Amino acid sequence: MAGSRDFFNRRLHSLLGVIPVGLFLLVHLTVNHFATRGAGSFNKAVNFMENLPFLIVLEFLLIYLPLLFHAIYGLYIVFTAKNNVGRLSYFRNWMFLLQRVTGVITLIFLAWHVWETRIRYALGQTELNYDMMHDILSSPVMVVIYLIGVLSTVFHFANGLWSFMVSWGLTVSPRSQRVSTYFTMIVFLALAIISVRTIFAFI
């Protein structure tokens, strides 16, 4: 194939951010939203996810491996940019910077979040249920960390959706890119409301 590794990796990075990582994010936020209907509903939903067949295979194929690639290649992308919003403070240039900043915040947050929930559960140190999240979020510091982490994540996803559509040549004309800006910002707002409500449902 004439296309270089650069081209392939960058396109793969863009694809994996939406499929499957972005789709998993939507499922994850949806399942967690059961918390707003009370501890019982949440525990039932989590229990269903916990007992999916081939769970570990699904987790590795649809979450861990794509996420790791997206994160590591994403860090490389972050470090090859020389941001210049100070001189050229255009809207898209700000979004370019925010995409990188929220990407790094999301990575740090996810490392902590996966350790605190999935790994500790795998080590048998905690149960996966409403009380686990309630305990974590009983500290105001953790609430702030979760708010920052989750808002970064949903912004990174929504704005990433915009650049995914450009990178794959779905939105070409300036008008289509403007419409998709509005669309992805609505996605951001909707997911932000959903996830913030979920966080407060655990408190």
Next chain:
Amino acid sequence: MSQKTVKFIITRQNSPETAPYQEEFEIPYRPNMNVISALMEIRRNPVNSKGEATTPVYWEMNCLEEVCGACSMVINGKPRQSCTALIDNLEQPIRLEPMKTFPVVRDLAIDRSRMFDALKRVKAWIPIDGTYDLGEGPRMPEPKRQWAYELSKCMTCGVCLEACPNVNSKSDFIGPAPLSQVRLFNAHPTGAMNKAERLNAIMGEGGLASCGNSQNCVQSCPKGIPLTTSIASLNRETTIQSFRNFFGSDK
């Protein structure tokens, strides 16, 4: 009698190897001055604002009407052509810097060779030479000719590379200008015969995929070229080309 003056803070550099330094100048104001006529005034009387004699500031210029691309520099933080930078429209003191994305030759003059190398790499031309007269090329539809004409206005001035956050010493990105030229030559009915070659060239290292969609290029281009439309259109073309390369195609 106090005369109206124009203040400049110019980032200078004696040679490619030496360290840059700033020098201030204050020159008499004349109506309708632009940055180039001000630099000419400094060249005529190379005395800095402290009254010390200095070397004249060196810069490049050619057409003086924003079609050649030679006089690009960073003016008050923004990369642009100095010939169309009118003094009356600029906040003072006016800060002039070279476009440091490129190797600085001296003072404000830079070496844009990398752009011409990139044009060669992406085959930004239409091969028409044969062993016999190939005759006239096919006609181009008028609406297509109109937007292609806009792309042809590129003067390789380097402003889009300077504005792009992904063109820097840590990356080998060729920048928006040569990418848009690929779209121009692929749009031409004769040029389209070598479309795949050009697309494969920009799918190489430092090519199209290095774009991060900051869209500074389209905001900065002095010719108003729809660079981001070109890039997005090439994204679509290379998506299809990569499938053709992988699965095979008779096109």
